[in-house]
Amino acid sequence: MFYGSYSPNKHNKNRYLKVRLMNAINSEFSLKNFLKEINTEAFYLSSFDHYLSEYVPADDSLRVFLTQFTGSVAEALILEDGKIHLYVDGRYHEQADLECDESRVQVVKVPYGTSLVEALNEDVSQLKSLGFIPERTPQKLKEQWSHLSWVSVDEDLFYQKIGFQRPKYSGKTWEVPYEKSKDHLLLKWQRCLKEGEAAFLCGLDAVAWASGLRSNMLPYQGTFRSLAIMERGCVSLFVEDAYFDSLSGFENEFRKIYKREELKTALEGLVGIETLWWDEAFTTCAQYDEAKEVMGKKLQPHPGYHQDWMSYKSEEEKEAFRTSFDKSSQAIYEGLCWLVEKARSGSEVSEISFRDHFESFYQNQGAHTQSFRTIAGFGAHGSIIHFGKPEDSTFVQEGDLVLCDSGAIYDEGFATDCTRTILPLGTPTEKQKKQYTLVLKGLIKLLKAKFKEGQLGKELDVLARESLQSEGMDYAHGTGHGVGVNVHEGGYSINPKSVVPMRANRVGSLEPGFYEPGVGGIRLENIAIVQKAEDSLLEFEDLVTVGFWLPLVEESLLEREEKDFLNAYEKKCKEKGRSFSHFF
Numbered sequence: 001m002f003y004g005s006y007s008p009n010k011h012n013k014n015r016y017l018k019v020r021l022m023n024a025i026n027s028e029f030s031l032k033n034f035l036k037e038i039n040t041e042a043f044y045l046s047s048f049d050h051y052l053s054e055y056v057p058a059d060d061s062l063r064v065f066l067t068q069f070t071g072s073v074a075e076a077l078i079l080e081d082g083k084i085h086l087y088v089d090g091r092y093h094e095q096a097d098l099e100c101d102e103s104r105v106q107v108v109k110v111p112y113g114t115s116l117v118e119a120l121n122e123d124v125s126q127l128k129s130l131g132f133i134p135e136r137t138p139q140k141l142k143e144q145w146s147h148l149s150w151v152s153v154d155e156d157l158f159y160q161k162i163g164f165q166r167p168k169y170s171g172k173t174w175e176v177p178y179e180k181s182k183d184h185l186l187l188k189w190q191r192c193l194k195e196g197e198a199a200f201l202c203g204l205d206a207v208a209w210a211s212g213l214r215s216n217m218l219p220y221q222g223t224f225r226s227l228a229i230m231e232r233g234c235v236s237l238f239v240e241d242a243y244f245d246s247l248s249g250f251e252n253e254f255r256k257i258y259k260r261e262e263l264k265t266a267l268e269g270l271v272g273i274e275t276l277w278w279d280e281a282f283t284t285c286a287q288y289d290e291a292k293e294v295m296g297k298k299l300q301p302h303p304g305y306h307q308d309w310m311s312y313k314s315e316e317e318k319e320a321f322r323t324s325f326d327k328s329s330q331a332i333y334e335g336l337c338w339l340v341e342k343a344r345s346g347s348e349v350s351e352i353s354f355r356d357h358f359e360s361f362y363q364n365q366g367a368h369t370q371s372f373r374t375i376a377g378f379g380a381h382g383s384i385i386h387f388g389k390p391e392d393s394t395f396v397q398e399g400d401l402v403l404c405d406s407g408a409i410y411d412e413g414f415a416t417d418c419t420r421t422i423l424p425l426g427t428p429t430e431k432q433k434k435q436y437t438l439v440l441k442g443l444i445k446l447l448k449a450k451f452k453e454g455q456l457g458k459e460l461d462v463l464a465r466e467s468l469q470s471e472g473m474d475y476a477h478g479t480g481h482g483v484g485v486n487v488h489e490g491g492y493s494i495n496p497k498s499v500v501p502m503r504a505n506r507v508g509s510l511e512p513g514f515y516e517p518g519v520g521g522i523r524l525e526n527i528a529i530v531q532k533a534e535d536s537l538l539e540f541e542d543l544v545t546v547g548f549w550l551p552l553v554e555e556s557l558l559e560r561e562e563k564d565f566l567n568a569y570e571k572k573c574k575e576k577g578r579s580f581s582h583f584f
Helices: 010-016 031-038 064-065 090-099 116-124 139-144 157-160 183-191 203-211 239-248 261-270 285-298 305-311 315-344 351-362 379-383 430-448 457-469 560-575
Strands: 074-080 083-086 106-107 129-132 149-152 172-175 199-200 213-214 226-230 233-238 255-259 275-278 300-302 374-377 402-406 419-421 449-452 481-482 489-493 507-510 513-516 520-523 526-532 537-542
Touching: 031 074, 064 074, 064 083, 064 157, 074 116, 083 090, 083 116, 083 379, 083 449, 139 285, 139 481, 149 239, 183 305, 199 203, 199 513, 199 537, 203 213, 203 226, 203 233, 203 305, 213 315, 233 261, 233 351, 239 255, 239 379, 255 261, 261 285, 285 300, 305 489, 315 402, 315 419, 315 526, 351 374, 351 402, 374 379, 379 402, 379 520, 402 520, 419 520, 430 457, 430 507, 430 513, 430 520, 430 560, 457 481, 457 489, 489 507
Parallel strands: 083 106, 129 149, 199 275, 233 255, 275 300
Antiparallel strands: 074 083, 172 213, 199 226, 226 233, 374 402, 402 419, 449 537, 481 489, 481 507, 507 526, 513 520, 526 537
């Protein structure tokens, strides 16, 4: 799964706007008066939940509630003019224009290559005071903006003012098969911690990873709402009351289950622990204050340990990925075949009916949940890289590309992710063939690559783009992200600025693309394990076996080695029964 930019298309605005969430907000609430009431120049409107999750359900996001912008990533400040200043990167420029009421929200379009926090810094550097909700604000941000006078706002009082109600969720919780005995968990804990050390885990994917448990209670995630203390011999979970009953049955001698309010008592009772690690990027101000009060100087920063520890995959975990991707490859193949067969039989298949029916093929393979909402873009919608609003009135048309990006989570407990672009009806144009082939060349170059341990992600990114760039083309998004408990994970990153070193036993995406606004988009994405090769080099073990759409391949643009690779890949897919060759 990837995210990128697309050009504004404002005539579509009325088509996208529905009943605004703002209508549900207390009509007497004024942002300008609110700033005066708390006596600050500005207010940090967090996009996060209580666990600083990347993917916060829309109905639990204060930012979504107040701005109507539903993109998964954004930053926001309420400034003295009473407007919400919404900072979005290139992935969401058009979406923000379409969803936000410009009389209330000023969209700040951050260019590709500039982080949202960097953009925020320009405005925050001019401030002296800032209001915030400690339960939803990263401690890292508070320390980064140490020049500010921080004014704490009571969360419940703020909810009352704006008419917000925090939702509750339900779902199934399960134990990852190879974590049912403590052997693998012990190896995991002891690989990360020395004697006398423990770790305070606040990220939901880290809690799930450390505990060996998964849940589908949160939309498009394999996690549950809990904090954790990980020691060398056990893990203790501190679960919100609403979810305690669904987790309590998994308590045993090495996995303790407590209610959230028992965290302070548990910290006070830690025996033999001289250092409790915490990660500033995954810890809220409220969580930090709670732990600091008890642990004092024993609470020590350890930046990045959430992603460093999780990104390493054991042999059992790598096998879990192989099993999961075999299931997903079958689901994707069957779902795309269904679309082609329906379209060629004369049936009208809309984007939304395709998306919903497509996900049923994952359920047939035993998926507990999708790992993200399937992206199904027909024709021009494929150029909207993070297209999230499929329509009942948009159907497969002759000559239109279909871009489908999807994934799921199974018993094995890890997310899958894959993108394919096909042409269900008609004969491809020369332009489509050229664009598709240049994207495919980028993917093949990555899959064939051998590289040194520690090579930077930005150095591999060049391989994905060089064929496109030689023809004056490019794509405004990264080439690869880590994949783990959820579909995005740290410790692996391939993009033009990535200084993340490539390491063995990591799992991540390879996903070049090309997008022509108003016409269509192409993305080809496989997920791979970084494995050790000969001569101390690294290489990618491809996890996806879903064929490519061969009529879109212009063979004259492929080098001999690329043709050989493609033929071998298609042969493997055919052996699995996942080649589309019978359609051609």
